[in-house]
Amino acid sequence: QVQLVESGGGFVQAGGSLRLSCAASGRTLDTFTMGWFRQAPGKEREFVAGINFIGGRTNYADSVKGRFTISRDGARNTVNLQMNNLEPEDTAVYSCAARYGLGLSPIGDDYTYWGQGTQVTVSS
Numbered sequence: 229q230v231q232l233v234e235s236g237g238g239f240v241q242a243g244g245s246l247r248l249s250c251a252a253s254g255r256t257l258d259t260f261t262m263g264w265f266r267q268a269p270g271k272e273r274e275f276v277a278g279i280n281f282i283g284g285r286t287n288y289a290d291s292v293k294g295r296f297t298i299s300r301d302g303a304r305n306t307v308n309l310q311m312n313n314l315e316p317e318d319t320a321v322y323s324c325a326a327r328y329g330l331g332l333s334p335i336g337d338d339y340t341y342w343g344q345g346t347q348v349t350v351s352s
Contacts, residue, residue, distance in 0.1 A: 230254045230341040232324050237346030240314055244350070248309040250324030250343060257281040257300070261327050262307040264298060265336055266320035266348075275334035276322070277309060287332045291317075314350045321345040 236248040250262070263278040277298040279286045286298055297310040307324060323346075325339035333339075 230257075230260070230326050232326060232341055232343035234322065234324055234343045234346040237322060237348045239349045239351070242315055242350055242352050244314050245310070245312045246314065246348060248311065248322055248324075248346060248348075250307045250309075252305045252307075252326065257305055257307070257326065258302075259328065259330075261330055261332060262298075262300065263325045263327070263333070263336075263339060264307075264309045264322060265325060266318075266322045267345075268320040271320075273336055275336070278332045278334065279307060280330045280332065281307070283330065285330075285332060287334070289334070311348070314348075316350050316352045319348060319350050321347050 231253045233251050260281050264276040267273040277288045279298045281300050295313045300307050324343045326341040327339040
């Protein structure tokens with residue numbers, strides 16, 4: 229079992245930055261691929277970014293490329309999402325997720341463990 233807890237959400241004006249963190253407990257993340265997803269009110273959940281915890285390969289949704297950076301901290305068993313140049317369209321609940329293996333995937337159903345989510349609100 230893996231427990232995931234997100235932190236770092238909040239309220240920011242357009243153009244600002246936030247850094248989200250996802251702390252894992254129960255197991256080390258060495259054999260997992262991690263992902264960040266988001267869901268805005270009335271919309272489907274969408275993939276944001278993913279990373280192989282052990283190798284560091286990453287992938288991003290086109291909508292966040294060049295603005296968001298996903299990284300991992302092995303010592304803290306944590307995955308981070310640095311979000312810069314935020315836009316009102318980025319407003320959503322952001323959740324981290326873990327899936328077994330090293331295959332990067334933008335599909336939520338491929339992930340086994342999920343955190344509760346953290347709210348990000350970007351004002352115009």
